[in-house]
């Protein structure tokens with residue numbers, strides 16, 4: 001990958017990019033409808049936007065990029081759309097994995113894997129396994145993911161620990177619960193971007209986004225690119241983060 005391009009704030013002072021950017025890639029369907037195209041075409045163009053975004057994030061020196069690729073609630077969509085989305089995910093892993101690996105990207109998946117079709121399960125494992133020693137951009141793919149479900153899974157693991165006698169109830173802390181999330185080492189996102197103009201989290205990274213800066217962009221996901229990412233980062237850099245205190249500070 002090329003040298004990270006410095007991200008400039010409006011005053012022209014170079015400041016660091018957020019370490020972790022998480023994106024709710026929304027608006028594929030509306031992008032397609034606006035052009036009289038099938039929703040599947042919106043999703044297909046959404047994958048192209050994803051490729052551009054991964055490249056741009058790497059070039060900007062962002063450490064972690066988390067993307068919401070399929071929510072635990074997306075199973076309620078029509079079967080044909082679910083099929084299209086799963087085909088695209090399979091294709092994305094099969095076609096893009098070698099290149100991601102070549103670009104030193106490490107891939108991790110969060111979400112419920114139990115119950116997925118065996119070949120999809122294997123593909124997700126393969127993506128993680130092949131790239132596990134890479135130390136470039138960390139690409140976290142949230143698949144079959146819901147923030148509430150993730151917190152419930154963590155609570156179940158903590159409950160097991162209490163039942164076995166390894167933990168007393170008063171020993172349960174936020175740090176401990178966090179340690180039982182799908183990917184305990186995942187840092188909190190500094191910036192959560194949602195495209196399409198909708199302004200909600202829709203069950204995405206509920207635990208981790210407690211102090212994230214939220215930026216909502218009026219662009220449909222298939223039109224997202226490096227410039228849109230840059231504009232969200234500039235907006236982020238204008239924010240003052242206080243984490244409940246009085247002083248502005250950076251993430252720890």
Ligand code: FPP
Nearest residue numbers: 025026027028029030046047069088089092
């Ligand atoms: C939201 O658009 C997007 C999704 C439900 C999934 C995002 C999927 C992709 C970008 C393509 C597949 C991803 C991978 C990793 C291969 P929407 O359908 O909710 O749009 P709408 O709100 O306009 O209907």
